[in-house]
Amino acid sequence: QQQVKQSPQSLIVQKGGISIINCAYENTAFDYFPWYQQFPGKGPALLIAIRPDVSEKKEGRFTISFNKSAKQFSLHIMDSQPGDSATYFCAASIANTGKLIFGQGTTLQVKP
Amino acid sequence: ETGVTQSPTHLIKTRGQQVTLRCSSQSGHNTVSWYQQALGQGPQFIFQYYREEENGRGNFPPRFSGLQFPNYSSELNVNALELDDSALYLCASSLVKGSGTGELFFGEGSRLTVL
Numbered sequence: 001q002q003q004v005k006q007s008p009q010s011l012i013v014q015k016g017g018i019s020i021i022n023c024a025y026e027n028t029a030f031d032y033f034p035w036y037q038q039f040p041g042k043g044p045a046l047l048i049a050i051r052p053d054v055s056e057k058k059e060g061r062f063t064i065s066f067n068k069s070a071k072q073f074s075l076h077i078m079d080s081q082p083g084d085s086a087t088y089f090c091a092a093s094i095a096n097t098g099k100l101i102f103g104q105g106t107t108l109q110v111k112p
Numbered sequence: 113e114t115g116v117t118q119s120p121t122h123l124i125k126t127r128g129q130q131v132t133l134r135c136s137s138q139s140g141h142n143t144v145s146w147y148q149q150a151l152g153q154g155p156q157f158i159f160q161y162y163r164e165e166e167n168g169r170g171n172f173p174p175r176f177s178g179l180q181f182p183n184y185s186s187e188l189n190v191n192a193l194e195l196d197d198s199a200l201y202l203c204a205s206s207l208v209k210g211s212g213t214g215e216l217f218f219g220e221g222s223r224l225t226v227l
Contacts, residue, residue, distance in 0.1 A: 006154075034215075043116070043202050043218030044155065089154050099168050100147075100216065102154030 002027055004092050006103025013110050019077040021106045023090035026071065030092040034100070035064065035075050038087045047088070048075070080110045116205050116219035124225045125193050133188040133222045135203030143167070144186040145216065146178060147202040155202055161186055190224075198226045 005024045013019045023033075034049035050057045050064040050073065057064045063076040077084055090103040117136045125131050137144050143162045147155035157170035161180035175191040184205070190197055200223050204216040 036218075041220065043204075043220050045218065046215045049215075091154075099157045099160070099170060100145075100155075102147075102156070105152070105154050 002101055004090060004101050004103045006090050006106060008106060009104065010107045011109070013080045013108065015080065015082060015110055015112050017080050017110075019075075019080045019084070019108055019110070021075045021088055021090070021108075022072065023074065023092075023103050024070075024072045025092050025101075027092070027094075028071070029094050030101075031095050032093045033064070033066065033073050034091050035062075036089045036091060036102075038089065038105075044089060077108075080108075082110045082112050084108060085110050116203055116217050118201075118203050118219040118222050120222055121220070122223045122225075124227060126227050127193055127195060129193050129226075130189065130191045131193060131224060133190075133201050133203075133224075135186045135188070135205075135219060137184045137186065137203075137205030138217050141205035141207050141217070142184050143206045144180055144184065145204045145206070146186070146188045147204065147218075148172075149200040149202055149221070151199070158188070193226045195226050198224060200224075 035047045036044035037047045038044040048059050048062050050066050052068050061078045066073045087105045087107050089105050091100045093100045119134050145160040146158040149155040158172050159169040160167045164180045177189045179187045200221040202221045204218045206216050
């Protein structure tokens with residue numbers, strides 16, 4: 001019940017295309033859903049986050065779509081660029097527990 | 113404003129040994145969390161410290177222990193190392209007590225190899 005399942009494991013997209021990564025969770029007590037981006041040799045960095053009271057959040061080329069009834073959320077990267085090539089992790093937590101549950105990660109490669 | 117710094121960046125130990133990893137949190141942050149990231153996996157929560165006290169722990173055995181100091185820096189100690197402890201250990205600091213209300217800022221990690 002504490003798991004966050006992420007798919008696909010890897011993704012190859014052409015430059016300018018749309019990258020879509022999906023996550024699903026079981027614990028309905030989760031109320032904070034961030035996405036982290038990790039480059040090789042670096043720690044994860046927060047990309048964008050959403051709370052379940054909204055269905056969509058957009059920041060630049062990055063959008064989170066959230067479906068509370070299906071317990072699913074996804075990251076859309078519009079106009080994907082080679083610089084977006086990285087590993088992306090979805091995560092979930094219950095407020096104030098200090099414990100992020102991460103998905104398994106998606107390795108994105110954007111081809112020029 | 114300095115970011116989260118971790119030391120050492122890489123280290124090699126043998127089974128049964130003990131290791132101490134260190135983390136300096138971002139300026140002004142009072143909460144430090146530690147995560148273990150095995151190769152090809154997502155980070156797994158080990159524990160969190162808020163104002164020098166443990167504030168939540170993941171599914172890790174007691175041989176994983178930690179400390180937070182008055183300046184909010186932190187240590188992760190692992191005793192009786194096992195081969196499966198080989199991983200990247202990430203430290204993250206934040207300004208509020210729970211990660212649900214504040215962004216986590218990660219360091220670049222300490223890569224531990226256990227032989």
